[in-house]
Amino acid sequence: MNNFFKLVYNELFKIYIRKSTWAMYIILAGIIIGVGFLSNIDELSSKQYSDDNWRETLEEENQELTKEMEEAEEDGIFYDMNSNIIAENNYYLENDIQPDGYGAMQFVLENQLLLSLVSLLTIIIAAGIVANEFRWGTIKLLLIRPITRTKALLSKYAAVILFAFFTLLFVLIFSYIIGLIFYGFGSFNPHMLVDDGNGLAYVSVISEIVPAYGFKLVNLVMMATFAFAISTIFRNSALAIGVAIFLMMAANPIMLYFSDRAWAKFILFANTDLSQYTAGSTPFMEGMTLGFSITVLIVYYLLFMALSWAFFTIRDIAGQ
């Protein structure tokens, strides 16, 4: 087992010793700083209700928003947005809860969108981790050690998952730091209002962060495993990156296109978003359940892994 950790260490070493990996992290950091900077300019999120007259502030805000709505068209997006904010403000007033100011924690929650960037980076790493050894010709030296090919492959897969985990951790921690710099600490355990399907509910921001990131991780792991499989089967990282990213981008249009077919629920992307089963959401198709989606996901996952394994362990290492 100890031996396996050393193999995983080797794989991570080869990932993090390369400048291109660090370039990816620098870009990620730049985007987080940019987002922090841009939303700092945006007034809405920088509003504070910390002083004693927060009730008056809310009332004033409501009046302003109502006036805006009267001027605006009936069904524009501003109309919806404003009426949502008014509803939230009324909730605070009725229940006499002082709203928490926008702080680092809220910023982290908003950055969940950055998870698609984490997916992107993980796909690039997953697509290269086997194919690059073939491209560099180092696969020959790697596989003439007293280690089974299965173990070599698993160590590479484990390194991909760890890379995803480290990158996710980086996004969380770095977002928090940037949030601290731009918005301050906020309160110790900030709360917010969310629509849980039965109207507004007052919940802790942290309790929102965990599922928000958690649900997106399912997609991340599936796409990384998919890229890993393509790269292992075709021994070509560019192909794996291309196909995986294309599918990730095209997932929604694809699902829309096939949405009237009965078998569409068996498509991977119909099942990667498990948040469709939370309160206040409707599943992609009638009759789909959480159990169904988990089963479909496991079947796809095992299929990707089995194909990777079969191609990696059985095929000759020739011509490299």
Place this chain on the structure above:
Amino acid sequence: MSNVAMELQDVRKSIGKKEIIKGLTFSIYKGEVFGFIGPNGAGKTTTIRMMVGLMELSHGDVLILGNSIKHDFKNAIREVGAIVENPEMYPFMTGWQNLMHYARMIPGISKERVQEVIKLVGLEKPIKEKVGKYSLGMRQRLGIAQALLHSPSILILDEPTNGLDPAGIREIRQYIRRLAAEENVAVIISSHLLSEIELMCDRIGIIKNGELIATQTVQDTNTAETQDIIQVQMQVSPMNQAVDVLKTDHALEAKSEGETLLFQTEKEKIPEIVRSFVQNDIAIYQVNSSKSSLEDKFFDLIGENTIE
């Protein structure tokens, strides 16, 4: 304990319908340097890939210290260090990082051992530099270092002299001879140029079109030269009778190639042989002789088109 380090048993390889390796059977002994020689495309790399388990064998088996590469891969490969084709390393890592990477893959390799191997191949100076900056000769040496880390019983080097200058070749020859002599390592060296590795080999095997067409101890030809044994070509008729006469009267094995009779003997014996042919009513049209060297034999065996 057996003296055999590696044994090939009727090893064959087919890719698609084409049979690339057509039944190789030979052994390599501990402490010997075995030259695996043949023109480009003869099947040397393919054979080596099968020896180290990178390619599946279509037929037969390879035993390494008695362990089958097919059925007991881990125990078999533990005793092997190899370079297959080019000595490719991670270019973005230093020589030291490359070696440590491989050292971590096998239990029991200390940092001291890594340093020892670096010293053996003379890479102390550039070891902290990125491999991407190494010359071919330096990468060749790093490749050998990588193969020696775990003190294997068998070292397999595929065309290690490729692209090296004569000084580089001489250097490789020196530490390969030292390894064989001091550590009783069996070394398999492939090359398409006999002259480059002849001096470092104890024995050579010649492969052509996937078949082993001859094995020869280098010592043999050296003694042959000192005793003035020569290669004789005669045009005679009838051929069969000539072969018989050589066998019964002179205890010589002869081959016939078309109208030419081929055999080896000492120069002093030729008049005697001619006399016995005449006595047996065998017509002699021509007698040629040439000094037999390994190089000649190699060219005789594989034809002149050995260079790319």
